[in-house]
Amino acid sequence: RKEVEQDPGPFNVPEGATVAFNCTYSNSASQSFFWYRQDCRKEPKLLMSVYSSGNEDGRFTAQLNRASQYISLLIRDSKLSDSATYLCAVNRRTGGFKTIFGAGTRLFVKA
Amino acid sequence: GAVVSQHPSWVICKSGTSVKIECRSLDFQATTMFWYRQFPKQSLMLMATSNEGSKATYEQGVEKDKFLINHASLTLSTLTVTSAHPEDSSFYICSARAPRGRTGYEQYFGPGTRLTVT
Numbered sequence: 001r002k003e004v005e006q007d008p009g010p011f012n013v014p015e016g017a018t019v020a021f022n023c024t025y026s027n028s029a030s031q032s033f034f035w036y037r038q039d040c041r042k043e044p045k046l047l048m049s050v051y052s053s054g055n056e057d058g059r060f061t062a063q064l065n066r067a068s069q070y071i072s073l074l075i076r077d078s079k080l081s082d083s084a085t086y087l088c089a090v091n092r093r094t095g096g097f098k099t100i101f102g103a104g105t106r107l108f109v110k111a
Numbered sequence: 112g113a114v115v116s117q118h119p120s121w122v123i124c125k126s127g128t129s130v131k132i133e134c135r136s137l138d139f140q141a142t143t144m145f146w147y148r149q150f151p152k153q154s155l156m157l158m159a160t161s162n163e164g165s166k167a168t169y170e171q172g173v174e175k176d177k178f179l180i181n182h183a184s185l186t187l188s189t190l191t192v193t194s195a196h197p198e199d200s201s202f203y204i205c206s207a208r209a210p211r212g213r214t215g216y217e218q219y220f221g222p223g224t225r226l227t228v229t
Binding site for chain 2: 100
């Protein structure tokens with residue numbers, strides 16, 4: 001089992017739709033959590049950090065459930081420009097500081 | 112956000128040659144940098160953790176003698192792919208760990224180096 005798991009998708013949604021991505025992690029020693037966005041043939045870019053209290057940045061809302069070891073990302077009012085791969089990332093300190101990435105969820109937003 | 116540069120952005124080399132990739136943090140000091148490799152349609156796979164002034168820590172299955180890492184300063188880490196072979200062709204991405212923020216250490220990625228070995 002992978003340490004960080006995501007549904008690979010692809011998710012095909014129309015413009016204006018709301019879409020949710022899920023991510024689970026298996027290492028309970030994980031300390032901090034992030035969502036990254038990666039466009040084709042580009043490097044990942046930090047989208048947002050994820051807090052236990054939940055956090056929102058415009059159309060994006062991230063949530064963390066430590067008890068269930070589950071992270072989510074909600075995108076409202078999808079835009080064509082949201083089409084990308086969304087990577088879930090988890091920081092942990094066991095075995096040295098590391099960030100472990102999920103395989104990513106591909107999103108296609110269509111007109 | 113923080114800026115990390117990587118050079119070269121792409122390189123084509125012949126089998127058996129060595130290739131050096133540079134990663135620089137431009138606006139902050141990074142005691143720790145990471146090197147990842149990404150094959151098409153796959154996730155980032157951590158290759159090694161580069162610590163300034165000490166030896167790199169390699170992930171299981173990554174040959175330290177093939178992928179030489181040097182972190183000589185707080186703003187520069189290099190990855191040298193020695194005796195490259197076609198199966199080493201991949202997208203190599205470095206990242207630098209920014210100073211601790213509210214939620215822990217965020218990473219900022221370089222733009223990546225696309226290596227093609229012929």
